[in-house]
Amino acid sequence: MNAVRLPSNALRDPWWLRAPLLLLALAFVALFLVLPLFAVFGYAFEKGLDFYLASLVDEDARAAIRLTLLVTAIAVPANTLFGIAAAWLITRFSFPGRGLLLSLIDLPFAVSPVIAGLIYVLLFGAQGLFAPWLAAHDVKIIFAVPGIVLATIFVTFPFVARELIPLMQAQGSEQEQAAITLGAGGFAMFWRVVLPKIGWGLAYGVILCNARAIGEFGAVSVVSGHIRGLTNTMPLHVEILYNEYQRTAAFAVASLLALLALATLALKQLVGWRMRRATPADGNRP
């Protein structure tokens, strides 16, 4: 029903135009996407399976994987909650500063992640604005896990909200009003009406948010301090290994990230497909 509609015959170009365009597109994809992917796995396995596995179970590598999972486990739920709250606020209420909030949500997309990291250093670092207070209370943010979590949250901030806002705007609030007139409280309305409506869109946003949280490099690099076994996430660990001429080990860890990316892609396709199937079932339009 909602499958991609092919353009009509009237818009079809002649073969001599189509063929080169198609080849150009395929060549582009092969050169910039497929080739690097094969290269990652090629280099990762160049010293055999044993070396590959050894690189992954290495003490520092395991610490990096653990830290990445920890950071993701904090950042993704935080941004999911924030995203739902922001989308709700923006689509259901009109208040002064609504437009500003909408642009602020996009800020992490517009700002370079390195700058985002630097801002945290300037605020919480040794010479930063809050440095005296932090020192007095023995709280460490920069060059520690809290800084990495903050930077990741900042960078992955827009994904859920951006996905939900257009969706909730299109759906309107009539079903929510109906739920209220039927006596539903805020929680019942959210759980029984809002969540089923936005479910797939939310899943889509969370997947994207998750992928970015795992792979974030720039902002995390600035605030992490690269302390091995303590503040290295997977992308940072890859960089360190590579800089130390441990190419095969670097690619082994990188292949893990690539696998995660592929899994994310597959999941995203699946959810996108479910979402398109779920949308036309609107019984409120004649």
Next chain:
Amino acid sequence: MSIELSAIEYRYRDATALAGIDLAIESGELLALLGPSGCGKTTLLRTIAGLEFPDRGSVRFEGRDVTALSARKRHVGFVFQHYALFNHLTVFENVAFGLRVRGWFRRPRRAELERAVGELLELVQLGDFVRRYPAQLSGGQRQRVALARALAVEPQILLLDEPFGALDARVRADLRRWLRGLHDRIHVTSVFVTHDQEEAFELADRVAVMNKGRIEQIGDPETLYTHPANPFVCRFLGEVNELPAALHARWTGIDDERVVAFVRPHDIEFSAGEGGARVEQVRDLGANMRVEVRHPALAQPLVAVWERSRFARSGLAPGRSVVVSAQRQVLFRGDEPVDAAERAGNALRDILVTQH
């Protein structure tokens, strides 16, 4: 449950949506809010439901002030114009929704819930559709699901926003009669919004005609039609000819006070003769014929609607000269109606022609 609205004012940004509404709705009554789009009728309905809160004035149910109460606590059944059914739930679950979200102790047991929902679906004649989803239903069926869902919480007040607006003409007429029958059985105080005069008249006990955030007139259909309070009401209740006329006082002899005579198309009469008027156009409407007559004293053509058989007997045809008269008319001096006593003491002159 009775509803009393007093001095309701509601501003939406710079526009006044409601400009001082006073309205008392009796328990068990079926009332229509009738008016052109943008007259504030839907805002008024939503104010009763607690979906909008007025800037001034108060809403009372059975004497109890509910002005500050949220929609959740008013226990009012509301049927939305586009139904607002829960797409992800079956017909059964849609209707059961209001019972399932009740507090732990007031929530019915499973068997009881199934019985209650089953009864409601029988009431709206959808017993065979329990497992369907809203997208698999026709417009009329969705409308009835929305109604059953609103009735499930046993509201004392039922509010309907343009209940037949999104349906095609045949379904609309059927559903309207069915709804009137339902109201006669369950007697819940009901208010519905419409812009369709025929719908309001057929369905409602009383009709409130609204314009620009005010109620222009409220009364039963007969009163509104025969004694419209002002030209707006008269115009809104159907096509009407506005003819210049004058009052001539029989006793004092004071002459020629200008008034306007409002004459419905089916109250226009023609007789053969040279009255200056000429039949311009005849249109076949099926059951009726619509005759347009050009008169030199009028900018607009005069419209008459006659039954087919009456038209056939009259022998009217385009181009014929006729004398125009009115069977009955309503007179307005400016915005004020000319009352019966005043009418009796005066002779009406010069509404083109002879008078009855």
